Amino acid sequence: xxxxxxxxADDTAAGGRVNPVENRFTTAITHVLSDxxxxxxxIALVLVVVVFEILTNGVLLRPQNVSNLIVQNGYILxxxxxxxxxxxxxxxxxxxxxxxxxxxxxxxxxxxxxxxPWWLSIILSLLIGAVVGAxxxxxxxxxxxxxxxxxxxGMLIFRGLALVVLGNANIGSFPELYRSIGNGYLTNLFGDxxxxxxxxxxxxxxxxxxxxxxxxxxxxxxxxxxxxxxxxWFVGKLVLVAIVVGLFAYALATFKGIxxxxxxxxxxxxxxxxxxxxxxxxxxxxxxxGNLHAAELSGIKTRNVTFWLFVNMGFLAALAGLVFTARLxxxxxxxxxxxxxxxxxAAFIGGAAVTGGIGTIGGAIVGGLxxxxxxxxxxxxxxxxxxxxxxxGLVLLLAVAFDVYNKRRSGxx
Amino acid sequence: xxxxxxxxxxxxxxxxGVKALQNVTLDVGRGEVxxxxxxxxxxxxxLMKVLSGVYPFGTYEGDIVFENETMEFRDIRDxxxxxxxxxxxxxxxSPFLSxxxxxxxxxxxxxxxxxxxxxxxxxxxSKLLARVGLRENPTTKVRELGVGKQQLVEIAKALSKRVKLxxxxxxxxxxxxxxxxxxxxxILSLKAQNITSIIISHKLNEIKKISDTVTVIRDGKxxxxxxxxxxxxxxxxxxxxxxxxxxxxxxHTPHIGDEILRVENWTAYHPQDxxxxxxxxxNINVKRGEIVGIAGLMGAGRTEFAMSLFGRSYGTKISxxxxxxxxxxxxxxxxxxIDNGLAYATEDRKFYGLNLIEDIKRNISMASLKKLERGGFxxxxxxxxxxxxxxxxxxxxxxxxxxKVGKLSGGNQQKVVxxxxxxxxxxxxxxxxxxxxIDVGAKYEIYTIINRLAAEGKGVIVISSELPELIGIxxxxxxxxxxxxxxxxxxxxxxxxTLIKYMTMEKERA
Ligand SMILES: Nc1ncnc2c1ncn2[C@@H]1O[C@H](COP(=O)(O)OP(=O)(O)OP(=O)(O)O)[C@@H](O)[C@H]1O
Ligand SMILES: [Mg+2]
Numbered sequence: 001x002x003x004x005x006x007x008x009a010d011d012t013a014a015g016g017r018v019n020p021v022e023n024r025f026t027t028a029i030t031h032v033l034s035d036x037x038x039x040x041x042x043i044a045l046v047l048v049v050v051v052f053e054i055l056t057n058g059v060l061l062r063p064q065n066v067s068n069l070i071v072q073n074g075y076i077l078x079x080x081x082x083x084x085x086x087x088x089x090x091x092x093x094x095x096x097x098x099x100x101x102x103x104x105x106x107x108x109x110x111x112x113x114x115x116x117p118w119w120l121s122i123i124l125s126l127l128i129g130a131v132v133g134a135x136x137x138x139x140x141x142x143x144x145x146x147x148x149x150x151x152x153x154g155m156l157i158f159r160g161l162a163l164v165v166l167g168n169a170n171i172g173s174f175p176e177l178y179r180s181i182g183n184g185y186l187t188n189l190f191g192d193x194x195x196x197x198x199x200x201x202x203x204x205x206x207x208x209x210x211x212x213x214x215x216x217x218x219x220x221x222x223x224x225x226x227x228x229x230x231x232x233w234f235v236g237k238l239v240l241v242a243i244v245v246g247l248f249a250y251a252l253a254t255f256k257g258i259x260x261x262x263x264x265x266x267x268x269x270x271x272x273x274x275x276x277x278x279x280x281x282x283x284x285x286x287x288x289x290g291n292l293h294a295a296e297l298s299g300i301k302t303r304n305v306t307f308w309l310f311v312n313m314g315f316l317a318a319l320a321g322l323v324f325t326a327r328l329x330x331x332x333x334x335x336x337x338x339x340x341x342x343x344x345x346a347a348f349i350g351g352a353a354v355t356g357g358i359g360t361i362g363g364a365i366v367g368g369l370x371x372x373x374x375x376x377x378x379x380x381x382x383x384x385x386x387x388x389x390x391x392x393g394l395v396l397l398l399a400v401a402f403d404v405y406n407k408r409r410s411g412x413x
Numbered sequence: 414x415x416x417x418x419x420x421x422x423x424x425x426x427x428x429x430g431v432k433a434l435q436n437v438t439l440d441v442g443r444g445e446v447x448x449x450x451x452x453x454x455x456x457x458x459x460l461m462k463v464l465s466g467v468y469p470f471g472t473y474e475g476d477i478v479f480e481n482e483t484m485e486f487r488d489i490r491d492x493x494x495x496x497x498x499x500x501x502x503x504x505x506x507s508p509f510l511s512x513x514x515x516x517x518x519x520x521x522x523x524x525x526x527x528x529x530x531x532x533x534x535x536x537x538x539s540k541l542l543a544r545v546g547l548r549e550n551p552t553t554k555v556r557e558l559g560v561g562k563q564q565l566v567e568i569a570k571a572l573s574k575r576v577k578l579x580x581x582x583x584x585x586x587x588x589x590x591x592x593x594x595x596x597x598x599x600i601l602s603l604k605a606q607n608i609t610s611i612i613i614s615h616k617l618n619e620i621k622k623i624s625d626t627v628t629v630i631r632d633g634k635x636x637x638x639x640x641x642x643x644x645x646x647x648x649x650x651x652x653x654x655x656x657x658x659x660x661x662x663x664x665h666t667p668h669i670g671d672e673i674l675r676v677e678n679w680t681a682y683h684p685q686d687x688x689x690x691x692x693x694x695x696n697i698n699v700k701r702g703e704i705v706g707i708a709g710l711m712g713a714g715r716t717e718f719a720m721s722l723f724g725r726s727y728g729t730k731i732s733x734x735x736x737x738x739x740x741x742x743x744x745x746x747x748x749x750x751i752d753n754g755l756a757y758a759t760e761d762r763k764f765y766g767l768n769l770i771e772d773i774k775r776n777i778s779m780a781s782l783k784k785l786e787r788g789g790f791x792x793x794x795x796x797x798x799x800x801x802x803x804x805x806x807x808x809x810x811x812x813x814x815x816x817k818v819g820k821l822s823g824g825n826q827q828k829v830v831x832x833x834x835x836x837x838x839x840x841x842x843x844x845x846x847x848x849x850x851i852d853v854g855a856k857y858e859i860y861t862i863i864n865r866l867a868a869e870g871k872g873v874i875v876i877s878s879e880l881p882e883l884i885g886i887x888x889x890x891x892x893x894x895x896x897x898x899x900x901x902x903x904x905x906x907x908x909x910x911t912l913i914k915y916m917t918m919e920k921e922r923a
Pocket of ligand 2: 457458459502582822823
């Protein structure tokens with residue numbers, strides 16, 4: 001790096017900055033406010049949970065139901081991860097529901113009709129999912145057809161192919177280990193207890209790891225002279241996270257233990273979270289969504305990035321299809337109907353921008369959980385599917401409206 | 414000019430962490446041309462946004478008195494209803510609509526059943542175009558017009574709203590001399606029709622030429638208001654930067670070494686119309702430590718040449734060869750060009766240069782993530798440190814490098830673009846209009862940076878529409894006309910007259 005000292009930075013010249021005393025206090029306030037703004041989505045989730053906990057007379061947070069929430073909505077969350085990445089890059093994928101159905105059917109052929117081992121069936125299915133993604137990515141990235149069109153076509157193509165593969169029949173009775181990815185539990189490794197020690201152990205390790213990582217990041221920032229949030233606020237947040245994770249784990253531990261789906265999800269969130277926040281590939285995705293031309297002129301291989309995003313989406317759609325099929329123990333023609341809409345809603349409720357460039361994995365997961373709690377809560381209350389649809393639509397609209405309002409208030413223009 | 418049409422009293426405007434305006438008072442006389450000068454980020458655009466209701470009543474402190482009435486604008490429509498029209502630094506026309514449609518956008522001429530009366534729309538548009546001196550068909554799409562003509566369409570649009578006070582934010586920043594002159598004449602002719610204008614500009618010569626009064630703003634405060642007879646460029650500069658600036662261009666003793674870049678027979682065609690040659694057999698070279706200028710009129714193919722060279726970012730059917738240090742290199746993709754030590758800082762920062770929704774830090778690192786990469790991951794802390802370094806050395810006015818680039822003033826955005834490419838540490842740096850929209854003080858800083866890059870042994874190519882700037886900083890200047898190099902002028906022989914002669918040289922007809 002060349003040394004470019006032209007003249008010492010004159011802080012008072014920086015547009016007349018506020019004086020230091022006022023500064024301390026206002027930065028503290030700004031931190032808290034901006035955190036509330038950023039975490040508005042978490043607050044929304046808490047609200048939704050509280051409301052349904054009351055409306056369902058406490059059924060929502062019973063251990064069994066907490067566990068079900070994860071298992072029943074695992075597929076939306078998996079899809080939401082891929083979808084938010086696609087949306088950040090400024091694209092969309094309407095085909096994920098059909099692809100999930102298609103892969104479910106294909107895996108049925110492998111695991112049931114052909115009797116291949118469960119693990120081989122899963123690997124082959126995931127590979128085919130990636131190939132499907134590559135097919136769509138090719139048209140979008142290299143031919144330049146808008147993703148909306150390509151995946152709309154894909155929605156029809158793969159729904160059709162799913163029917164062809166199934167030949168107008170359902171495929172059922174999958175091998176047990178295959179089924180475990182949808183409804184298996186990791187439990188009782190250390191004997192039978194009222195509160196599963198394995199689950200609690202994993203939770204404690206996770207909490208400790210989270211705290212260590214947060215402290216390290218904070219120290220690193222400080223050592224580089226970056227502003228960090230006030231200590232009290234920082235500690236408070238850590239304590240809050242620890243309590244929520246602890247309670248959640250306790251609920252699982254008193255039921256059947258850790259759902260396999262949750263393990264899959266945790267691994268995905270960890271990996272993709274890192275990719276989006278820290279990796280070069282993730283940076284490229286945000287750069288493309290923020291300004292495609294500037295990204296291109298910065299030497300980013302925008303087409304390749306787009307291509308791999310769709311390969312990844314195909315892979316995740318396949319995984320969602322497998323989890324869903326495994327849970328139902330059935331590959332049917334109607335599988336995956338409307339999944340794309342739930343995944344897209346999850347991403348937008350989670351704060352992704354329609355214009356691209358903005359969105360996070362964490363946001364999409366919380367968005368997906370909100371949808372999950374709505375689905376689950378309304379089902380417990382015995383509300384019909386027609387009203388469930390209407391309510392979910394309304395929540396999507398309100399969530400995005402709130403986001404828009406928030407940005408306008410904080411940003412000026 | 415005894416009565417004031419506008420009085421802004423004690424205006425204060427705060428953004429989170431920044432006091433953009435502090436107690437600014439501005440009096441504008443009826444029928445005058447009032448110029449506002451100030452460094453980048455001084456608060457000029459913000460003051461005008463307060464005046465025009467972009468920042469509504471209640472988001473600032475102080476009073477706006479227009480035609481002796483206190484105004485409380487809720488949005489731009491309110492201010493337009495009173496006859497205040499602002500033309501922003503970034504033009505706001507809709508490219509796919511026609512001139513007439515743009516002029517009457519949101520102000521449509523309707524006939525029976527509320528349907529648009531197209532005949533009347535086009536006739537009225539023609540009349541307005543005649544008033545601003547633009548000879549174009551009102552049904553032409555705005556996209557097909559150059560910036561200069563788009564600017565005139567903006568003014569026609571303002572006239573259609575019965576404007577009394579016209580605000581122009583850096584109207585000539587993107588114009589060539591001819592278009593600028595036309596625009597300035599137009600402002601004077603509007604003045605004769607009793608339309609008051611406020612003009613923001615960094616070009617002091619034109620301010621001196623047309624304005625009756627000049628107000629200088631520094632760091633969010635009004636420094637002084639100068640009447641026409643007292644206006645000198647030196648006085649404005651002194652008010653702007655708070656000290657005397659003895660020279661406009663820093664001293665530069667060239668240490669010119671071996672040839673670092675040579676481009677041979679470079680040709681490129683128009684991307685939509687592959688029969689139209691845009692860059693025609695261009696041959697140029699740059700030596701180590703040399704600052705080479707490219708002069709040319711708007712549309713001469715300067716940007717087209719630079720962008721086609723930089724990873725074929727412009728044009729089709731590109732041919733020619735590039736040599737670095739005597740060895741042929743390929744620049745077929747942008748990343749290949751960057752890897753081979755080229756950098757191109759664009760003239761159009763919003764469209765090609767910046768990710769406006771990201772922060773300063775991520776924009777500076779965008780072209781050089783490789784340098785910050787540790788096993789596939791970006792070293793955030795290192796990135797912060799690097800960006801902070803540039804914020805200080807380039808004097809980017811922002812509370813921190815975590816500020817979103819979209820919220821910086823125009824000139825500070827330009828400094829972010831430059832930082833981004835300097836950080837990529839190229840051997841040859843192509844700067845396309847590097848000082849567009851930049852104040853005199855910052856220009857001096859940028860020239861100093863260019864000199865330093867040259868002193869480090871890099872080759873620098875500067876494309877600019879301002880001839881004094883090229884003559885002030887370059888060691889050698891090429892002139893480009895209709896896509897061809899028409900002249901190569903050593904700095905000792907460079908005068909505006911010789912350059913213009915080459916720049917306007919037409920192709921000899923066979
Ligand atoms: N929406 C915003 N949010 C936060 N800060 C802002 C916003 N708009 C402007 N600023 C800050 O206010 C100050 C004044 O900006 P302004 O755009 O008025 O400058 P300017 O005088 O027009 O500069 P230039 O000559 O570069 O256009 C700058 O420090 C800028 O960063
Ligand atoms: Mg401005």
